[in-house]
Amino acid sequence: MAAQALAVAASHDGYSAIAFPFFGAERRGAPVLAFTRFGQERLRVRTQVYEPHYVVVLDESLIDTVDVLAGLRPGGLVVVNTTRSPDRLVLSKKAKSATVDATSIALEYTKQAAVNTAMLGAFAKASGLITIEGVEAGIMEVFGRRLSKEIADRNVAAARAAYEATRLGEADSGRVYPKASKWLPTAQELPPGLATPTLETPFGRVGVGSSTSNRTGGWRVEKPILDDAKCTNCLLCWFYCPDSSIVRGPKIVEIHYDYCKGCGVCAAVCVPKAIHMEREVEEEVRA
Amino acid sequence: MTTVKDLPQEDYFLSGHTACPGCGGAMVVRETMKVLGANTVVYMPASCLLIFSDMYPYNAFKVPSLQVLFETSAICASGIKRALKRQGKDDVTVVAFAGDGGTADIGMQALSGAAERNEDILYVCYDNEAYMNTGIQRSGTTPFGAWTTTTPLGGTSEGRGKNEFKKDVPRILMAHDVPYVATASLGFPADFLRKLEKAKAKKGFRYLHVLAPCPVGWRAESDTTVDLAKLAVETGIFTLMECEDGVLTLNREPRFTPVREYLKLQGRFKHLKDDQIAAIETWVKEKWERDRALAKALGPKPKVPVAMTK
Amino acid sequence: MIEARTATAGERHMVTGDYAAAWGAMVSRPQVIAAYPITPQTMIIEHLAEFLAAGKLDAEMMRVESEHSAMSAVVAAEATGVRTYTATSSQGLALMHEPLFISPPMHLPIVMSVVNRTVASPLGIWVEHNDTMPQRDTGWMQVYVEDAQEALDMVLQAYRVAENPSVELPMMIGMDAFLVSHTIESVDLISQEAADKFLPPFKPVHAYLDPERPLVVGAAAPPEYIQEVRWETDLRMRRAAEFLEETDREFGRTFGRTYGGAFETYRLEDADAALMTLGTVTSTAREVVDRLRGQGERVGLIKLRSFRPFPADRLQDATAHLKAFGVYDRAVSYGVGGPSYIEARNALYDTTTMPILGFLAGLGGRDVTPQDVELMFKKTLGAVGRGRRASGVHWIGTRGVSP
Incomplete structure (x- = not known):
């Protein structure tokens, strides 16, 4: 929806614009990809964007696994949601960068960790291509149509706050990513009929029981913290955790964070209140 | 093995699936698989479950799984079971996990057919009360008054949320006189586990209808899944029952917590006017009167001697 | 037409095309049969039920509640590793259209007899090929037969072609309503022994569901994988022509009758x-x-x-x-x-x-x-x-x- 709102904003500012998501199976909190194209002339190419002028990264943790600058054009700009300053980003190459703590802003203004509207404000500031008024029009058009005006208003406020808070700088190079990160066998190599047992590939496990290749911990905004002393080992958190992130120990449970999406169910069901949720701030990037 | 503590550490539905945070459906599947164990074949239709657990090349089950079509859960599970029986593997449990849309609406015909033939399968409906996979459209089990994207709000009588009450799928299944029909809620683990074990042990057609709150579709916080599942029962909105060979038992007399306590946690009910809430209150009261009467009236199903084959 | 209990394998009898198809199915030893009655296919499943009742056929027979379920049941059973058979006609095939698409990419060699009948509207029960022809792009092989003998023989041939590891595509056998299905003629009812020699027991090669050897079958797939699956399915359809010819020649060597292949x-x-x-x-x-x-x-x-x-x-x-x-x-x-x-x-x-x-x-x-x-x-x-x-x-x- 943010990509759509950006297209509306660009259109408001007099550009020709289109936007579309990568039609994946979006789940709340899961990494998604969306594209916006705008320019002075009528847009005809309807494909995904492979060589963007601008990249907007809504979740900083993606930088750990995805080369977000792959394809970025020379002189292009990356906008990242992070508490870090723009000069302290370490990416695959040097690039103009802008950062803003959109998560805090979103939580403050919309009471949710949905950072997309705040990042629109950041993009307007960083790129200088569209006005904050255009962003406002985009949000009202796209979000006001589907949600209530009150919610749209709050999102506009978040975008304005992010616009003000966005800082510009230059990201450093030095981060190395593996060349290919996906198992893409040829038509001849694919298991016939896609009937697939557990297979170990150079890109990790696929097939039966392979979901563990996908570490969903990066979706998390808040993380559960266990107070060992209070745990009575009632195992309700272990029973309910939809992501099997609680492990039974000899005396008390342990929380493993690789797959924890931070839903907070464990804290909610904990009878002795031994688990509480804490806002998670990305640790310093290990270059 | 009826308590949480006795469940195995081992999971057969693994992490790394892409269900939304706090997904009730994922909890239902994980718990069910813990009870069913390794000697199981899973069928899942096009559904949230398929998308979050079975997007090629990744898969979240440790056991074999099949997906064919949206409306074919009951028939495909039956086909698997018949083939396994032919191969001398009759000990394998075949389970179908389907959502409410795939069960109460588009899958009803195949479900009824499989129940009538008493196919030897376990059918688990994780009821999140709307088509969540396609983005929160109303289904036959969406409750009265609920906002969905196809029952949106507006100034007319068409703009007050869903105008019909929830379809009672377990009661439809009971009319098939199958060996086992039960409802369960994530809010009552002991009851849920007991019913899972009973369902696993029985032969013939077994149907388990589990209320699985969906924080995204219900417009609720992701940590309220279990509370909502509990409150749905305690308000009397969702009845815990089981029907074994025709004998209906109501498993829990609710506290009859005011329905507002349940509704207010969910954004999908935020718009409800007093008259709509009063309608829900009346519905709960009358439903319980009828359920109690049904439980009294429904005795064992006719015992007809069957000439055994083979 | 003769009754199941009096029919003797390997002899000539005056039977209908439906009987011949049912006989062909029986001697092919399918392990799961799922079907739903529709005129003029009904006699096929009635005869199979008679064979079952008489102990001549040993199979799971699923009398399902629709053709959609009939096809879905055999898809699931075939995916579990057994030989399957079904039969339908007209509206029934139209209702099967959705599950028809499932088996070709999944390598499931199901065999189905289709009594060709007009599809409404207007409603009619007589022959037209507008039931099978619209299934052209589902990935099913489809052949058309001329008489009852061919309706029988083709069932046996169909399994041989369909189950060939280089093909593994399902096949439907079209037979004209009434002109084949209900027409009585002299047919060589192939004996079980002879059929067994021509058609070996089914061994699933790729996909079958078994907790001892877990497989993911029928997963959802993103664009990175589907086009390769389409190509591979297309390749098998191209290859199938050759095996159709070869199988017919092999049938001729065994039974003294050939049909010219394609x-x-x-x-x-x-x-x-x-x-x-x-x-x-x-x-x-x-x-x-x-x-x-x-x-x-x-x-x-x-x-x-x-x-x-x-x-x-x-x-x-x-x-x-x-x-x-x-x-x-x-x-x-x-x-x-x-x-x-x-x-x-x-x-x-x-x-x-x-x-x-x-x-x-x-x-x-x-x-x-x-x-x-x-x-x-x-x-x-x-x-x-x-x-x-x-x-x-x-x-x-x-x-x-x-x-």
Whole structure:
């Protein structure tokens, strides 16, 4: 929806614009990809964007696994949601960068960790291509149509706050990513009929029981913290955790964070209140 | 093995699936698989479950799984079971996990057919009360008054949320006189586990209808899944029952917590006017009167001697 | 027609096409059968139920509540690793359309007899091929038979072709409503012993569901994988033509009868003009060819058996010497013509400039008489030497349109 709102904003500012998501199976909190194209002339190419002028990264943790600058054009700009300053980003190459703590802003203004509207404000500031008024029009058009005006208003406020808070700088190079990160066998190599047992590939496990290749911990905004002393080992958190992130120990449970999406169910069901949720701030990037 | 503590550490539905945070459906599947164990074949239709657990090349089950079509859960599970029986593997449990849309609406015909033939399968409906996979459209089990994207709000009588009450799928299944029909809620683990074990042990057609709150579709916080599942029962909105060979038992007399306590946690009910809430209150009261009467009236199903084959 | 309990395997009996198909299914030893009754397929499943009741057939028989479920049940059973069979007709096949798409990419070699019957509207129970033809792009092989014997023999052949590890595609066998399904004729009811020699027990190669050896079958897939699956399915359909020919030859060596593989030719060698038919009209057309030959007309016949895979290469060779070619269809693609006419023109585009005419007749079960077929030949002969401009679609025996 943010990509759509950006297209509306660009259109408001007099550009020709289109936007579309990568039609994946979006789940709340899961990494998604969306594209916006705008320019002075009528847009005809309807494909995904492979060589963007601008990249907007809504979740900083993606930088750990995805080369977000792959394809970025020379002189292009990356906008990242992070508490870090723009000069302290370490990416695959040097690039103009802008950062803003959109998560805090979103939580403050919309009471949710949905950072997309705040990042629109950041993009307007960083790129200088569209006005904050255009962003406002985009949000009202796209979000006001589907949600209530009150919610749209709050999102506009978040975008304005992010616009003000966005800082510009230059990201450093030095981060190395593996060349290919996906198992893409040829038509001849694919298991016939896609009937697939557990297979170990150079890109990790696929097939039966392979979901563990996908570490969903990066979706998390808040993380559960266990107070060992209070745990009575009632195992309700272990029973309910939809992501099997609680492990039974000899005396008390342990929380493993690789797959924890931070839903907070464990804290909610904990009878002795031994688990509480804490806002998670990305640790310093290990270059 | 009826308590949480006795469940195995081992999971057969693994992490790394892409269900939304706090997904009730994922909890239902994980718990069910813990009870069913390794000697199981899973069928899942096009559904949230398929998308979050079975997007090629990744898969979240440790056991074999099949997906064919949206409306074919009951028939495909039956086909698997018949083939396994032919191969001398009759000990394998075949389970179908389907959502409410795939069960109460588009899958009803195949479900009824499989129940009538008493196919030897376990059918688990994780009821999140709307088509969540396609983005929160109303289904036959969406409750009265609920906002969905196809029952949106507006100034007319068409703009007050869903105008019909929830379809009672377990009661439809009971009319098939199958060996086992039960409802369960994530809010009552002991009851849920007991019913899972009973369902696993029985032969013939077994149907388990589990209320699985969906924080995204219900417009609720992701940590309220279990509370909502509990409150749905305690308000009397969702009845815990089981029907074994025709004998209906109501498993829990609710506290009859005011329905507002349940509704207010969910954004999908935020718009409800007093008259709509009063309608829900009346519905709960009358439903319980009828359920109690049904439980009294429904005795064992006719015992007809069957000439055994083979 | 004879009763199951009195039929003796390996002997000639007067039976219907439905009985013959059921017999063919029985001696193929399917382990799971799922079906739903529809006129004129009903007798196939009734006879199978009789065979089961009499102890001659040992299978799981699922009397399901719809054709959609019949197809879905055999898909699931086949995916679990057993041989399966089903049969349907007309509206039933239309209802199966959705699950039909499942088995070809999944490598599930299901075999199904389809009694070709008109699809509403208007509702009718008589022969038309507008039930099977629209299933062209589902990935199912489809063949058409001419009589009861072929309806039986083709079931056995179908399993051999479908289960070939290089093919692993499902096959539907079209047999004309009433003209085959309910017509009594003398049929060699192949004995179980002989059938077993021709058709070995089913061994699933790739996909089967077993907790001892867990597999993911039928996952959802993103764009990174689906196109390769389509290519691979296309490849197997292309390969299938070869195995169809080979299997028919092998059948001939075992039983002394062959059907020509993907198509059979009749008095084609020195013909100037030829007609291509499929289904029961072929029998009538043989008569007409003989009569016209008697009158000195150099005409021949191609009996198209396999519509998918379509034998394009062989057809190019077989028609190279012709001066005009007519194609008969018992179904219409509205606004264009008959489906096999379209296929033939596509196949022959590279190799010929002769006129290729399309003929539509017998729709909704109307009888196609020798006079109708003769008219088709006459029109084709009349096009000789007139080039591609003489091509076109002709409705035969249509009041207000054509004689």
